[in-house]
Amino acid sequence: MIIIGAGPTGLGAAWHWHRNSADKCLVLEASDRAGGLSASFTDDVGFTWDLGSHLQFSHYRYLDDVLASILDDSHWNQHQRSTFVWFGDRFIPYPFQFNLHHLPEQERWDCVRGLLERPVGPPQRADFSVWCRSVFGAAITDLFMRPYNEKLWACRLEDMTADWIAERVAVPDLADVLRNLCLSSDQSNWGPNAMFRYPRRGGAGSVWQAVAAKLPSGSVRYHTEVVSIDAAARTVVTGRGERFQYGTLLSAVPLPILRQLMQCPESLRNVNRLRHTRTHIVGVGLNGRAPSSLSGHCWSYFPQPAIPFYRLTVLSNLSDAVVPTTGRSWSLMAEVTEPDEKTLSRDEVVNSVIAALESLHLAARSEILSVWHRRLPFGYPVPTLDRDVILDETNAWLESVGVFSRGRFGAWKYEVSNQDHSFMQGVEFVDRLLHGSVESTLHPRIIASHSVTAEESGALSEVTSCG
Numbered sequence: 001m002i003i004i005g006a007g008p009t010g011l012g013a014a015w016h017w018h019r020n021s022a023d024k025c026l027v028l029e030a031s032d033r034a035g036g037l038s039a040s041f042t043d044d045v046g047f048t049w050d051l052g053s054h055l056q057f058s059h060y061r062y063l064d065d066v067l068a069s070i071l072d073d074s075h076w077n078q079h080q081r082s083t084f085v086w087f088g089d090r091f092i093p094y095p096f097q098f099n100l101h102h103l104p105e106q107e108r109w110d111c112v113r114g115l116l117e118r119p120v121g122p123p124q125r126a127d128f129s130v131w132c133r134s135v136f137g138a139a140i141t142d143l144f145m146r147p148y149n150e151k152l153w154a155c156r157l158e159d160m161t162a163d164w165i166a167e168r169v170a171v172p173d174l175a176d177v178l179r180n181l182c183l184s185s186d187q188s189n190w191g192p193n194a195m196f197r198y199p200r201r202g203g204a205g206s207v208w209q210a211v212a213a214k215l216p217s218g219s220v221r222y223h224t225e226v227v228s229i230d231a232a233a234r235t236v237v238t239g240r241g242e243r244f245q246y247g248t249l250l251s252a253v254p255l256p257i258l259r260q261l262m263q264c265p266e267s268l269r270n271v272n273r274l275r276h277t278r279t280h281i282v283g284v285g286l287n288g289r290a291p292s293s294l295s296g297h298c299w300s301y302f303p304q305p306a307i308p309f310y311r312l313t314v315l316s317n318l319s320d321a322v323v324p325t326t327g328r329s330w331s332l333m334a335e336v337t338e339p340d341e342k343t344l345s346r347d348e349v350v351n352s353v354i355a356a357l358e359s360l361h362l363a364a365r366s367e368i369l370s371v372w373h374r375r376l377p378f379g380y381p382v383p384t385l386d387r388d389v390i391l392d393e394t395n396a397w398l399e400s401v402g403v404f405s406r407g408r409f410g411a412w413k414y415e416v417s418n419q420d421h422s423f424m425q426g427v428e429f430v431d432r433l434l435h436g437s438v439e440s441t442l443h444p445r446i447i448a449s450h451s452v453t454a455e456e457s458g459a460l461s462e463v464t465s466c467g
Contacts, residue, residue: 001025001433002236002244003426005252006220007036008419009407011211012426013250014219015066020434027215028238030225033205034212036252037376037408038419040203045370046324047285047331052379053299053313054204055079055196058420062427070210076197077319083188084300085144086307086360091293091300095170096144097136098180098187110139112181115174127385131162135171148303152310154277154337155382164383164415167192198318204419226253229261231401250429252407252422254378255394267397270390274412278338279379280349283315283331285323285370286363290314290330294362307360308352309334324369332363337379346373381412404429406442416441 001017003010006029017025033039042048056076058064084091092102100111114137128149132141146157153160165171170190180187188194199206212220225239229249236244251258254276259268299313316323316330323329334353338344350373357363381387391412398405406425408417416425424441431437 001248001250002246003027003250003252004226004236005029005036005407005410006031006034006208006212006222007252007407008038008208008422009252009410009426010036010250011208011215012063012423013406013430014215014426015211016427016430018216018219020430025219026244027220028224028226028236028244029220029222032222033209034220035205035208037378038204038208040205041372041374042203043283043285043370043372045285047283047329047370047372048203048315048322049281049283049331049333049372049374050204050315051281051374051376052279052335053311053333054419055193055198055318056204056207056419057193057196059192060420060424063420063423066211066423067207070214071207075199075201075206075210077200079196079198079298079318081188081191081194081196082296082298084297085148086300086302086304087143091297093186093188094301095172095188095190097140097170097172098176098190100177101181101184107139107143108181111137111143112178113137114139114141115172115177126161126163127158128160128162129157131165132157140172144303147305148301148310151303151305152277152337153380153382154340155275155384159275159384161383161385161387163388164413166415168415200319201321203319203322207419226261228263229258229403231262231264231403234402247402248433249403250426251403251405252410252426254409255405255412258398258403258405258410262403268394271394273386273390275382275384276409277379277382279376280336280338280344280346281372281374281376282309282334282336282350282353283370283372284334284354284357284363284368285329285331285372286367287329287369288367289327290316291362307356308336308349309356310337311335312362329369332357338375346375349373349375378409381409381414381417383414387412411442413442416444 003013003025006027010027014025014027037051038054040048040050083094085094085096093099100108118137119134132145136145226236227239228237234246255271259271294314297314297317299311301311302309313333315333320326323331336349350371354365358365406429407422421441428439428441432439
């Protein structure tokens with residue numbers, strides 16, 4: 001088996017394959033390190049940066065056991081999530097809809113009235129806009145859900161399905177909302193990442209570097225970019241001119257890139273209709289200590305269109321080892337979605353981020369020690385209304401020629417694209433090959449609608465799925 005990509009998906013597949021098959025598998029990775037979109041980098045000043053906000057929390061005992069066998073407790077910082085939404089001139093505890101008592105009086109009432117006036121019964125249409133108004137009412141949708149999500153996704157809510165919601169969005173219970181409002185009580189412990197881990201050293205990518213290091217020698221080949229795939233000959237060609245024969249090919253590269261590699265424009269023509277975001281990561285390393293307004297903050301959300309970043313992480317609050325001098329430097333990491341209609345330059349993005357940090361009184365330009373920037377051509381796969389139809393057609397053709405596409409941009413399913421989901425997509429794919437098992441992470445609806453025994457589902461006996 002050949003695997004393209006040494007991110008969580010490729011490493012999960014390689015890990016499980018080597019422990020359950022006598023045959024060899026080879027992971028081809030274009031970059032110089034493992035991790036994919038979960039890799040980390042240290043700049044010349046000594047600040048460590050991730051490619052976005054990547055935390056360790058898991059739905060799967062299998063992954064927990066793998067990491068425990070490699071990394072002991074000393075590798076981790078444990079955190080209770082402390083996150084906020086910037087609204088007006090203040091930070092409001094997240095989730096926004098559970099903490100309305102922090103809003104000005106008129107907005108408070110508008111939100112409650114919107115909840116009281118929600119339509120009865122399920123929405124008639126499945127798009128995200130209708131879903132939001134049915135669940136949150138008009139005011140919460142207009143004040144937070146629409147501006148934040150359209151900023152994040154660079155996509156109208158009307159063009160997105162609501163099938164991806166699952167545990168990604170906190171659905172308000174009216175009694176809880178009113179109780180918190182009347183008692184001025186904060187509720188912020190919602191969701192699967194209410195408690196999470198972050199590496200003490202090396203950033204999020206140190207986890208995947210450690211996993212890759214435990215694979216058999218020679219299993220992962222770095223600096224090895226795949227430049228073409230011959231589906232008829234079942235051959236992979238690298239930039240060095242090497243050719244590798246495969247019986248089964250597992251690809252974690254984005255589907256549009258896979259289409260280019262396979263040179264099959266007609267068979268995969270609808271892949272180009274899939275939408276995705278392009279993300280700029282801006283790391284700002286600063287002298288001194290974080291201001292009191294960011295004390296204890298993990299990250300915050302910014303729905304306002306005038307503020308360039310949709311999320312701002314106080315990375316040095318997750319680990320004091322990601323800065324060059326503990327106690328005398330700190331760091332912020334901003335994430336900016338690039339609009340569909342325009343390619344943003346590094347200078348444009350960096351200057352707008354720094355200007356916003358100054359205007360919000362979160363950081364001063366005079367305190368900056370380092371600025372790090374990385375543009376991700378693929379940030380998030382957008383769950384558009386036609387996504388599942390396109391994926392079903394695409395995967396049917398790919399599998400007919402022995403190619404299987406998994407991972408954040410291989411499977412193109414945002415709802416199962418966290419690090420733990422991606423790792424288990426690789427594990428479950430191997431179980432499918434070896435035992436005919438159901439891939440429960442990739443197909444949660446199948447699991448939800450059928451009773452599957454542990455024997456039938458292989459690794460499912462060791463997996464607790466969020467599906």
